[in-house]
Amino acid sequence: MTKDELIEKLKGIIAPYIQDEAAFANLNEDTDFVKDLKINSANLVDIILDIEDEFDIRLENEDMEKMLDVKSAMAIVNAKLEA
Amino acid sequence: MNNNRVVITGLGVVAPNGVGLSDFIEALKQGKSGISFHQELADLKFSCQIGGIPTISDELKSKYFTDLQLRGFNSSGILYGCIAGIDAWKDAGFDSNPDSELDYDTGLIFGTGTSGVEKFREAIYKLDEGQVRRLGSTVVLQTMASGVSAYLSGMLGFGNQVTTNSSACTTGTEAVLMGFERIQNGKAKRMLVGSCSDHGPYVWGGFDAMRVMTYKHNDSPEEASRPMSATASGFVPGSGAGALVLESLESALERGAKIYAEVLGGEVNSGGQRQGGTLTAPNAEAVQRCITKAIQNSGVSSNDINVINGHLTATTKDGLEIENWTKALHRNGGNFPYINSTKSMVGHCLAAAGAIECVASVIQLNEQFVAPNINCEDLHPDIEDIVNREQIPTEKLNLNFDVIAKASFGFGDVNACVVFKKFN
Numbered sequence: 001m002t003k004d005e006l007i008e009k010l011k012g013i014i015a016p017y018i019q020d021e022a023a024f025a026n027l028n029e030d031t032d033f034v035k036d037l038k039i040n041s042a043n044l045v046d047i048i049l050d051i052e053d054e055f056d057i058r059l060e061n062e063d064m065e066k067m068l069d070v071k072s073a074m075a076i077v078n079a080k081l082e083a
Numbered sequence: 084m085n086n087n088r089v090v091i092t093g094l095g096v097v098a099p100n101g102v103g104l105s106d107f108i109e110a111l112k113q114g115k116s117g118i119s120f121h122q123e124l125a126d127l128k129f130s131c132q133i134g135g136i137p138t139i140s141d142e143l144k145s146k147y148f149t150d151l152q153l154r155g156f157n158s159s160g161i162l163y164g165c166i167a168g169i170d171a172w173k174d175a176g177f178d179s180n181p182d183s184e185l186d187y188d189t190g191l192i193f194g195t196g197t198s199g200v201e202k203f204r205e206a207i208y209k210l211d212e213g214q215v216r217r218l219g220s221t222v223v224l225q226t227m228a229s230g231v232s233a234y235l236s237g238m239l240g241f242g243n244q245v246t247t248n249s250s251a252c253t254t255g256t257e258a259v260l261m262g263f264e265r266i267q268n269g270k271a272k273r274m275l276v277g278s279c280s281d282h283g284p285y286v287w288g289g290f291d292a293m294r295v296m297t298y299k300h301n302d303s304p305e306e307a308s309r310p311m312s313a314t315a316s317g318f319v320p321g322s323g324a325g326a327l328v329l330e331s332l333e334s335a336l337e338r339g340a341k342i343y344a345e346v347l348g349g350e351v352n353s354g355g356q357r358q359g360g361t362l363t364a365p366n367a368e369a370v371q372r373c374i375t376k377a378i379q380n381s382g383v384s385s386n387d388i389n390v391i392n393g394h395l396t397a398t399t400k401d402g403l404e405i406e407n408w409t410k411a412l413h414r415n416g417g418n419f420p421y422i423n424s425t426k427s428m429v430g431h432c433l434a435a436a437g438a439i440e441c442v443a444s445v446i447q448l449n450e451q452f453v454a455p456n457i458n459c460e461d462l463h464p465d466i467e468d469i470v471n472r473e474q475i476p477t478e479k480l481n482l483n484f485d486v487i488a489k490a491s492f493g494f495g496d497v498n499a500c501v502v503f504k505k506f507n
Contacts, residue, residue, distance in 0.1 A: 016150060016154060017151060042220040042221075043151075043220055045219065045220045046154070046155075046219050046220050052217075
């Protein structure tokens with residue numbers, strides 16, 4: 001999967017939870033889920049579950065702690081896919 | 084002590100026979116039943132396969148909840164409670180805006196028996212499969228008793244007391260009195276009060292097991308709920324929510340609000356499961372005391388009560404309830420007030436019953452009619468012995484009247500009675 005394809009997939013997953021449309025429109029690797037997209041932190045666990053379902057992977061608590069922005073989410077998903 | 088007077092400035096309701104105020108008013112006037120057969124109950128081998136479930140379309144849901152709030156949402160009580168609560172708030176002349184300024188003068192007491200039973204079931208299945216990590220983020224919010232208050236207060240931005248009460252079938256009536264006292268004592272200007280109840284087999288099953296729901300009308304659901312009738316054979320389970328905006332008279336007049344009625348007062352007590360009272364049966368003396376005190380606290384006399392909206396569930400206890408009213412009021416025969424049971428149309432909406440029926444009472448007072456007791460053409464002879472038939476109308480009765488008393492009684496031997504007066 002190319003970087004752009006991965007970002008597009010993540011965008012689709014995150015879309016239901018975002019509270020800042022402008023930041024979402026400009027989403028890039030540095031976009032922070034809570035600070036930029038104003039996602040309710042409680043919803044981060046729902047995003048994790050949706051990512052697991054989409055990529056058929058399992059994310060551990062440690063992965064979740066690190067997954068705070070688009071860049072870290074991409075790194076973790078890629079690592080799991082390659083494992 | 085100079086207590087604040089308290090009036091009702093907004094109403095909202097989600098009932099099996101009408102969703103939204105105007106549909107519910109029409110249903111009350113027409114004596115429309117909201118009881119229907121549910122295949123799910125038959126499949127689960129319930130004795131009673133009928134019930135009252137409000138009809139809520141996805142389109143209506145999306146007017147009250149965001150798509151995000153509806154993701155994984157499976158709590159019918161919270162759904163009903165939020166719709167009724169927001170409707171009442173808007174009916175009182177306010178709007179619901181997620182960016183509204185925090186309102187420290189308004190609070191919320193919204194009761195329930197249990198919350199999100201279907202969601203809890205989902206969670207238990209997942210959990211037992213070792214999938215606790217996959218429950219998602221909203222199991223707690225949907226299954227905590229105060230879930231409905233949490234959702235509603237966030238939607239409306241209330242900054243006064245926000246809580247949930249629970250006292251079985253008296254819950255909604257108790258919530259009205261708790262909110263009333265808070266405004267009376269000057270601790271809030273406005274209180275949104277009400278109660279809600281989930282629908283479905285996991286709420287109703289325990290009652291079916293107790294054999295207190297009727298099993299004789301699975302083929303004739305609309306005739307099933309028969310309070311005060313000789314052929315009453317148990318209650319019909321219902322669900323939904325009712326909500327009222329209570330407001331200090333001063334605040335209501337100041338903003339020129341529409342006033343439906345005044346809350347004169349009321350009483351909440353318990354029979355303590357003594358003197359014939361049990362977990363499931365009322366202590367008659369305590370019921371009578373509750374009614375007597377409610378009238379006293381309201382500053383009226385028993386002769387001032389024109390209409391009663393009873394608890395009257397269509398079990399064998401209806402006769403005892405009527406007897407208790409006659410003794411508490413010292414009125415019987417043709418001197419007894421008019422009395423009706425909203426449950427003949429909506430069934431017993433359990434924790435939501437008190438609130439839906441308080442809304443029904445205020446509507447009847449405001450629009451000056453007594454709603455029909457449907458399915459009561461064959462009045463129980465024990466009741467006819469102490470109260471004239473004419474006092475239990477089976478057709479809508481137009482009536483100019485000033486005062487209605489509403490009582491609710493619940494498991495655990497708890498009682499609540501509230502008195503509403505036409506506002507002049």
